[in-house]
Amino acid sequence: xxxxxxxxxxxxxxxxxxxxxxxxxxxxxxxxxxxxxxxxxxxxxxxxxxxxxxxxxxxxxxxxxxxxxxxxxxxxxxxxxxxxxxxxxxxxxxxxxxxxxxxxxxxxxxxxxxxxxxxxxxxxxxxxxxxxxxxx
Numbered sequence: 001x002x003x004x005x006x007x008x009x010x011x012x013x014x015x016x017x018x019x020x021x022x023x024x025x026x027x028x029x030x031x032x033x034x035x036x037x038x039x040x041x042x043x044x045x046x047x048x049x050x051x052x053x054x055x056x057x058x059x060x061x062x063x064x065x066x067x068x069x070x071x072x073x074x075x076x077x078x079x080x081x082x083x084x085x086x087x088x089x090x091x092x093x094x095x096x097x098x099x100x101x102x103x104x105x106x107x108x109x110x111x112x113x114x115x116x117x118x119x120x121x122x123x124x125x126x127x128x129x130x131x132x133x134x135x136x
Contacts, residue, residue, distance in 0.1 A: 004030040004112050011119050013127045015066070015135055021059040022119055028052040029115060033108055042096050049096065052111075053089045060086075063123075070133040072126055081122055085114055 007026040012019050032048045060082040067075045092107040130136075 004033045005116055006030075011116075013119070013123045013130075015127065015130050018059075018063060018066075018123065021055075021062070022115075022123070024055060025052070025059065025115055028055060029108075029111055033112065036105070036108055046093065046096050049089065049093055053086070053093070056082075056085060056089065066130060066135060067126060070130060070135065072129055074122075074125060078122060078126070081118060085111070085118070088114065 004026065007023045011022060011026075013022070028048065028051060032045060032052060035044045035048055064075065064079060064082070067078060072078070088107060088110055092111070095107060
């Protein structure tokens with residue numbers, strides 16, 4: 001499994017709360033990746049996955065609220081992207097429940113790649129919009 005990228009300034013969206021949340025998401029995905037790679041067991045992986053799911057949903061809610069309040073034109077597309085991520089989290093959770101001895105590497109890879117792409121290609125689009133509305 002490839003390594004998890006570390007959050008750095010190239011991922012900034014220039015909104016403090018969102019950047020902090022993104023850093024935490026990177027950290028959680030890294031922990032999940034490391035737990036699976038070290039074969040620490042599905043119990044630990046499921047605990048991390050639960051934490052990742054809860055944190056992602058909280059972050060998406062805050063982010064969507066900011067975009068809604070500022071009338072961001074790309075909000076509906078952005079919501080769809082968030083729903084896709086949550087669906088993959090649920091798929092990974094089901095995979096861990098139904099086949100606890102298998103390693104869902106492909107799904108963890110998907111989560112890692114999704115986060116990088118989403119921040120770089122979707123979240124950075126709203127940066128100027130939110131900054132122009134006084135949100136930093």
